[in-house]
Amino acid sequence: MEEAIKVLGYYPNEVARSLYQKSSKMIGLLLPDISNPYFPLLAKGVEDYAQQNGYIVILGNVEDNADKEDMYVKFFSQYNISGVLSAASGKRKNNDRVPYVLLDRALEEENYSISTDDRLGGKLAGQAVLESRGKNIIVMAGPRHVSGANDRLSGALSVLNAAGASYRVFETETFQVDKAEETAQKLFNTFKSFDSVIASNDVFALAVMKEAIKRKHRIPEDIQIIGYDDMLFSRLMYPGLTTIAQPAYEVGFKGAKMLVDLIEKKVIIDKIVKLQPELIRRDSLR
Numbered sequence: 001m002e003e004a005i006k007v008l009g010y011y012p013n014e015v016a017r018s019l020y021q022k023s024s025k026m027i028g029l030l031l032p033d034i035s036n037p038y039f040p041l042l043a044k045g046v047e048d049y050a051q052q053n054g055y056i057v058i059l060g061n062v063e064d065n066a067d068k069e070d071m072y073v074k075f076f077s078q079y080n081i082s083g084v085l086s087a088a089s090g091k092r093k094n095n096d097r098v099p100y101v102l103l104d105r106a107l108e109e110e111n112y113s114i115s116t117d118d119r120l121g122g123k124l125a126g127q128a129v130l131e132s133r134g135k136n137i138i139v140m141a142g143p144r145h146v147s148g149a150n151d152r153l154s155g156a157l158s159v160l161n162a163a164g165a166s167y168r169v170f171e172t173e174t175f176q177v178d179k180a181e182e183t184a185q186k187l188f189n190t191f192k193s194f195d196s197v198i199a200s201n202d203v204f205a206l207a208v209m210k211e212a213i214k215r216k217h218r219i220p221e222d223i224q225i226i227g228y229d230d231m232l233f234s235r236l237m238y239p240g241l242t243t244i245a246q247p248a249y250e251v252g253f254k255g256a257k258m259l260v261d262l263i264e265k266k267v268i269i270d271k272i273v274k275l276q277p278e279l280i281r282r283d284s285l286r
Contacts, residue, residue: 024079024080024081024082025054025055025056025082026055026056026057026058026079026080026081026082027050027055027056027057027058027081027082027083027084027085027256027259027260027263028057028058028060028072028073028076028081028083028084028085029043029046029057029058029059029060029084029085029086029087030060030062030069030072030073030084030085030086030087030088030093031043031059031060031061031062031087031088032062032063032064032087032088032089032105032175033061033063033064033175033176033177034059034061035176035177035178036175036176036177036201036203037202037203037229037231037232037233038201038202038229038231038246038248039087039248041248041249041252042087042103042104042248042249042251042252043057043059043252044249044252045248045249045250045251045252045253045254045255045256046085046252046253046255046256047252047256048252048253048256049252049253049256049257049260050256050260053260055082055256055260058076058081060072060075060076060088062088064088064174064175064176066089069088069089069093070093073093076098077098081098082098082099082263083098083099083100083101083259083260083262083263084098084099084100084101084259085101085102085103085252085255085256085259086100086101086102086103087102087103087104087105088105089105089145092111099112099259099262099263100112100259101113101114101255101258101259101262102114102115103115103251103252103255104116104148104251105146105147105148112258112259112262112268112271112272113271113272113273114251114254114255114258114273114275115148115251115273115274115275116148116246116247116251116274116275116276116277117151117274117275117276117277118147118148118149118151118152118155118277119151119152119154119155120155120276120277121151121152121155121228121244121246121277122151122152122153122154122155122156122157122158122159123155123156123158123159124155124244124277124278124279125152125155125156125198125226125228125244125279126155126156126157126158126159126160126198127159128226128242128279128281128285129196129198129224129226129285130159130160130163130165132196132220132224132285132286133286134165134195134196134224135165135166135195135196136166136167136193136194136195136196137160137165137166137167137168137194137195137196137197137198138167138168138169138170138187138191138194138196138197138198139153139156139157139160139167139168139169139170139198140169140170140172140187140197140198140199140200140204141153141169141170141171141172141200142172142175142200142201143172143173143174143175144171146175149175149200152200152228153169156198157169168191168194170187170190170191172200172204175200175201175203175204177203180203180204180206180207181207181210181211183204183207184204184207184208184210184211185211187208187211188211188212188215194223195222195223195224196223196224196225196226197223197224197225197226198226199225199226199227199228200228201227201228201229202227202228202229202230202231202233202234202241202243203229203231204227205225205226205227205228205234205241205243205284206227206233206234206237206241208225209225209237209239209241209284212225219239219283219284220239220283220284220285220286221286224242224284224285224286225241225242225284225285226241226242226243226244226284226285227241227242227243227244227284228243228244228246229243229244229245229246229248230243230244230245230246230280231243234280234282235282238283239282239283239284240282240283240284241282241283241284242279242280242281242282242283242284242285243280243282244277244278244279244280245277245278245279245280246275246277247275247276247277250275251275254273254275258273
């Protein structure tokens, strides 16, 4: 029989099997923006664990669009996806019968989740800028609907307020990569004088560095900048970007393990897991 299968090149139809058995070896992964370099690394962690344990990952890139997210969730339901991992809205979007794990943007404490301790990350960023003699600081606030961005902001402000530092908050409405350069230009047009920027992520930090250089500012002598994520680009840039490293791969890998354990009805001791960020010092701070 096995020889005949090899000769004929037969593979089981997983979609048909899932429709018949009302379950599958497929898991859904919802990402807010695949063009952001943080999320492919998270997705790699998910895929590595899933493949090691016999599962296939179906990706939904929702582009921070609620309608697209709903569309993918309905698709997953129609094809009997065994479970869902979501780094999109931070809210559970399907019925309670399907195992569901929130990644990175977890809002609801009653759900299972894996994320980074972003409040601690914000504190680390604030402390690093103060230690590098930041006197006139711009803090970029990420989108208010993203819980991690709010935690980073509150963490940074708690440190700056405790030190009596001079700072101003610059509101941004998105983490979308294609808005980074426009956002950096707006920052410089809004604030005429500052010596430090705590950016909401590495993409926006690099855009601020580019705009600073275009305007003849020296980094870090005139303006120092710290990012958040520790993307590959951050270490390839010159000056290298000081940043708060998020364990993106680990978030994805551990999230996939938690989901598979839920699918296979294993005992999960820690329902809500927060991983530790780390300060990575390079050349963009004094």
